Amino acid sequence: MRGYNQKGPGALKDRRHQNPGQKPKLTPQEQERVLEALKGPPPDGGLWTGPKLRDWVERELGADAEAQEMFKKTPLGVCCAKQRRGPTDRGGG
Numbered sequence: 001m002r003g004y005n006q007k008g009p010g011a012l013k014d015r016r017h018q019n020p021g022q023k024p025k026l027t028p029q030e031q032e033r034v035l036e037a038l039k040g041p042p043p044d045g046g047l048w049t050g051p052k053l054r055d056w057v058e059r060e061l062g063a064d065a066e067a068q069e070m071f072k073k074t075p076l077g078v079c080c081a082k083q084r085r086g087p088t089d090r091g092g093g
Contacts, residue, residue: 030061
């Protein structure tokens with residue numbers, strides 16, 4: 001409401017397309033390496049899974065421990081942790 005009160009109807013426009021989003025976590029070169037790796041089987045065989053890809057990225061591209069800790073402290077990390085809990089883990093019962 002404050003934007004409308006200050007700038008009028010023009011403040012109500014959808015400006016999401018102007019938002020560049022978060023900076024990618026991987027460089028373009030690292031993204032290329034990931035895509036190339038995904039063209040073949042994972043190191044242990046079978047099919048690629050999220051955890052297998054995460055492990056590959058950590059092993060081959062290096063893991064930034066500080067960035068991982070910051071992610072764990074964000075509301076998104078908290079949200080994801082809550083989603084992993086089962087229905088009986090939500091308390092109140």
